[in-house]
Amino acid sequence: MDIAFMTKYLPMYERAAVLTVKIGLIGIAFAILLGLICAMIQYHKVPVARQIVAVYIEISRNTPLLVQLFFIYYGFPKIGIMMQPETCGVVGLAFLGGSYMAEAFRSGLESVAKIQSESALSLGMNRAQVMRYIVLPQAVSVSIPAFVANVIFLLKETSVFSAISLMDLMFTAKDLIGLYYKTTESLFLLVVFYLIILLPVSLLGTWLERRVRYAGFGD
Amino acid sequence: MKNLKIKKLLAVAVAGILTVGLVACGSSNSDSAKSDTASGSDAASGSYRTLDEIKEDGTINIGVFSDKNPFGYVDENGEYQGYDVYFANRLAKDLGVKVNFVSTEAANRIEYLQTGKVDVILANFTVTEERAQEVDFALPYMNVALGVVSREDNVIKSLDNWNKDDSIIVISGTTAETYLTENYPDIPLQKFDSYATAKEAFQNGTSVAWANDNTEVIAFALQNKGYTVGISELGNKDTIAPAVTKGNDSLREWINSEIETLGQENFFHKDYEETLVDTYGTDYEDSLVVEGGKTE
Amino acid sequence: MLDLGIDVLFKGSNMLRLLSGLWVAMKISLVSILISLPLGVLVGALMTVKNRVVKVIFRVYLEIIRIMPQLVLLFIVYFGTTRALGWNLSGEVASVIVFVLWGTAEMGDLVRGALISIPKHQFESSEALGLTKRQTYIYIIIPQTIQRLIPLSINLITRMIKTTSLVLMIGVVEMLKVAQQIIEANRMTSPNAAFGVFLIVFILYFLVCWPISMLARYLEKKWNIA
Numbered sequence: 253m254d255i256a257f258m259t260k261y262l263p264m265y266e267r268a269a270v271l272t273v274k275i276g277l278i279g280i281a282f283a284i285l286l287g288l289i290c291a292m293i294q295y296h297k298v299p300v301a302r303q304i305v306a307v308y309i310e311i312s313r314n315t316p317l318l319v320q321l322f323f324i325y326y327g328f329p330k331i332g333i334m335m336q337p338e339t340c341g342v343v344g345l346a347f348l349g350g351s352y353m354a355e356a357f358r359s360g361l362e363s364v365a366k367i368q369s370e371s372a373l374s375l376g377m378n379r380a381q382v383m384r385y386i387v388l389p390q391a392v393s394v395s396i397p398a399f400v401a402n403v404i405f406l407l408k409e410t411s412v413f414s415a416i417s418l419m420d421l422m423f424t425a426k427d428l429i430g431l432y433y434k435t436t437e438s439l440f441l442l443v444v445f446y447l448i449i450l451l452p453v454s455l456l457g458t459w460l461e462r463r464v465r466y467a468g469f470g471d
Numbered sequence: 472m473k474n475l476k477i478k479k480l481l482a483v484a485v486a487g488i489l490t491v492g493l494v495a496c497g498s499s500n501s502d503s504a505k506s507d508t509a510s511g512s513d514a515a516s517g518s519y520r521t522l523d524e525i526k527e528d529g530t531i532n533i534g535v536f537s538d539k540n541p542f543g544y545v546d547e548n549g550e551y552q553g554y555d556v557y558f559a560n561r562l563a564k565d566l567g568v569k570v571n572f573v574s575t576e577a578a579n580r581i582e583y584l585q586t587g588k589v590d591v592i593l594a595n596f597t598v599t600e601e602r603a604q605e606v607d608f609a610l611p612y613m614n615v616a617l618g619v620v621s622r623e624d625n626v627i628k629s630l631d632n633w634n635k636d637d638s639i640i641v642i643s644g645t646t647a648e649t650y651l652t653e654n655y656p657d658i659p660l661q662k663f664d665s666y667a668t669a670k671e672a673f674q675n676g677t678s679v680a681w682a683n684d685n686t687e688v689i690a691f692a693l694q695n696k697g698y699t700v701g702i703s704e705l706g707n708k709d710t711i712a713p714a715v716t717k718g719n720d721s722l723r724e725w726i727n728s729e730i731e732t733l734g735q736e737n738f739f740h741k742d743y744e745e746t747l748v749d750t751y752g753t754d755y756e757d758s759l760v761v762e763g764g765k766t767e
Numbered sequence: 768m769l770d771l772g773i774d775v776l777f778k779g780s781n782m783l784r785l786l787s788g789l790w791v792a793m794k795i796s797l798v799s800i801l802i803s804l805p806l807g808v809l810v811g812a813l814m815t816v817k818n819r820v821v822k823v824i825f826r827v828y829l830e831i832i833r834i835m836p837q838l839v840l841l842f843i844v845y846f847g848t849t850r851a852l853g854w855n856l857s858g859e860v861a862s863v864i865v866f867v868l869w870g871t872a873e874m875g876d877l878v879r880g881a882l883i884s885i886p887k888h889q890f891e892s893s894e895a896l897g898l899t900k901r902q903t904y905i906y907i908i909i910p911q912t913i914q915r916l917i918p919l920s921i922n923l924i925t926r927m928i929k930t931t932s933l934v935l936m937i938g939v940v941e942m943l944k945v946a947q948q949i950i951e952a953n954r955m956t957s958p959n960a961a962f963g964v965f966l967i968v969f970i971l972y973f974l975v976c977w978p979i980s981m982l983a984r985y986l987e988k989k990w991n992i993a
Contacts, residue, residue, distance in 0.1 A: 538952075544948065587849070
């Protein structure tokens with residue numbers, strides 16, 4: 253391996269990593285928010301909003317991010333909305349991630365048997381209390397594995413950002429290979445940076461999963 | 472500070488693990504390569520097929536672009552077409568073998584050659600010194616000069632004294648990208664992975680200029696109102712050449728002699744007239760075509 | 768104004784090429800999921816055993832697959848096996864191998880999650896009934912786990928179909944690559960074709976993935992009550 257080459261282009265990877273993490277985290281934060289709203293609307297069966305959410309979830313989950321980004325980046329200017337590539341990346345990730353997060357939260361909420369919230373209500377708790385003390389603790393512990401998997405999945409989805417000219421880690425690696433033909437070195441750096449970003453997330457996820465297992469059957 | 476330390480530590484750990492893995496792979500590499508496939512090839516630089524082996528097999532594998540009109544693309548009937556493809560078909564014909572086209576990308580061309588999965592790459596390959604360390608180039612068959620197109624109300628005539636807030640659009644993997652990266656490292660480049668997306672972005676006004684092969688920018692300015700080519704010749708002329716796996720001398724020498732022979736019948740002029748004239752017109756024929764491998 | 772350039776799809780066999788690209792994507796995903804399903808169940812079951820070594824090995828496997836960018840895995844399997852072992856895998860086979868590695872890891876994690884969510888009293892009751900460990904797994908635990916898993920694994924199929932766009936990096940021509948080829952082949956005659964072609968691609972992905980998602984949702988509902 254060509255160490256000189258790797259040191260020379262390390263700063264490029266660092267910039268790409270910062271961009272990947274920045275857009276990834278902001279996009280995921282919005283995805284979580286969007287997912288929570290959608291899951292709540294579905295859980296409480298809010299009329300009309302519920303149908304809209306259902307349509308959104310199906311479209312978002314059943315089409316690839318690459319094609320979604322294309323429409324956000326190249327379609328919106330046609331109707332007069334200009335966005336920076338960074339904004340597009342965030343919007344795209346939030347649009348895709350919102351549905352995945354909504355599904356993770358929904359499965360958690362639905363895993364809590366109806367009889368529990370009914371019992372709690374009959375004990376005189378109000379709706380907010382039921383949510384806070386009965387439903388959420390159990391729902392969260394069920395949702396955590398899917399939630400963590402989604403975070404990692406969404407961070408890795410940044411790899412299609414080359415389509416909207418964002419210099420994320422993947423585009424940087426592909427670009428360098430195309431320029432200098434140093435495949436091994438470029439991919440090695442790519443793996444190292446993905447590892448630095450994703451390993452902590454994955455480990456944190458495992459830790460969280462153990463930590464919040466209130467509804468501890470099994471183990 | 473602490474963050475940096477952790478980062479370094481992690482990097483070292485990973486490097487360690489991966490190196491062990493790579494070394495393990497590497498050692499098994501030479502063993503197995505010796506025992507089976509790679510007859511007469513040198514295992515260290517990967518395997519390749521010599522001229523005789525290709526002839527014996529009856530098929531030559533040629534890597535071309537499948538989405539770079541008019542050099543290498545697929546037409547509406549699913550057939551490969553273009554300047555590079557026209558040449559590839561002739562190579563196969565004169566070698567007396569069938570041709571198998573492999574669709575390549577800028578980022579995997581090199582890997583295809585180094586693993587011997589293709590015998591030749593004819594994918595608009597610009598010759599540079601750095602690349603010549605990784606592959607062997609045959610004689611050139613085309614010139615490439617660069618141009619810069621910009622808006623009529625803000626014509627870019629020079630790349631010196633660049634305003635750092637402005638960026639230039641380039642397509643990843645093109646000669647323009649290589650040239651600007653080497654010669655104007657301070658100019659921010661907005662990189663795209665396809666012509667279609669680069670064009671959209673340029674027309675949406677995200678960058679002040681677009682650098683590409685000069686034939687491309689001239690064609691663009693002709694087709695789109697409000698744009699003009701402020702720089703029509705940028706830097707030295709580069710050349711495009713076929714590439715073979717490093718060390719595959721028998722194939723490279725045959726291609727060289729083939730290019731020289733083809734020069735006698737003005738083959739590449741004919742190639743230009745068949746494939747490029749619709750896009751670039753006849754004005755560029757003599758400046759673009761390299762006949763018989765001789766530049767200037 | 769409304770020239771979306773969809774007409775380029777009706778030239779020659781373009782539409783057919785696009786559809787066969789979609790078929791390539793579906794074939795790779797379906798074959799991969801069929802292989803990943805049993806392997807994932809096995810891996811998931813092994814991840815719940817008490818043996819530390821086994822646990823660590825599979826944990827590491829899962830982390831590696833999760834973290835490695837799929838592009839790198841594709842390069843390693845497609846080009847790496849040629850360099851190291853002299854194998855000459857086709858792009859499709861290499862893609863299936865990578866997707867199986869990935870699918871097995873994801874499925875294994877889902878199986879693990881499903882297994883540990885099965886109440887302990889089920890194990891205890893079957894033990895009390897005199898079932899051996901093996902019998903417990905075959906008759907009690909695995910059928911329940913599979914029921915929970917089928918909807919999740921169907922969702923994995925749609926995710927795979929959507930990820931197949933990466934296989935163009937190892938020379939496999941799937942729908943997005945065909946779309947790119949069509950757009951670029953017509954860039955001079957229909958410069959705005961990108962929009963229309965991508966719109967059709969968008970719709971085609973949806974038409975394929977949506978019924979699969981619906982099936983998952985239907986099965987989930989049906990079995991939840993049982």
